[in-house]
Amino acid sequence: TLLSMIFSALGIAFSGYCLVISALGLVQGPYCRTLDGWEYVFEGTAGRFLTDSSIWTECLEPAHVVEWNIILFSILIALS
Numbered sequence: 001t002l003l004s005m006i007f008s009a010l011g012i013a014f015s016g017y018c019l020v021i022s023a024l025g026l027v028q029g030p031y032c033r034t035l036d037g038w039e040y041v042f043e044g045t046a047g048r049f050l051t052d053s054s055i056w057t058e059c060l061e062p063a064h065v066v067e068w069n070i071i072l073f074s075i076l077i078a079l080s
Contacts, residue, residue: 019080026050026073030066032059042066 029042029049041058042049049055049066056066 015080018076022073022076022080026070026077030059030069032065033061034058035060 027047028040029045031038031040034041042055050070059065062068
């Protein structure tokens with residue numbers, strides 16, 4: 001019984017960790033290649049880039065990385 005309580009507490013702790021890291025990754029945006037090189041181009045926008053899809057074209061490579069980033073972290077947030 002003690003072991004199952006420990007594993008439950010660890011599951012809740014790691015789920016919370018996944019939630020925090022995914023939210024931070026979603027707000028920061030993806031690491032992509034721009035005209036200036038590889039950088040976190042949306043880092044200073046505080047997540048406002050999520051609602052303005054016209055600026056997603058600033059990421060030249062990898063293709064569709066912003067969409068991938070949003071979908072991946074949204075799924076992780078929902079599962080955590």
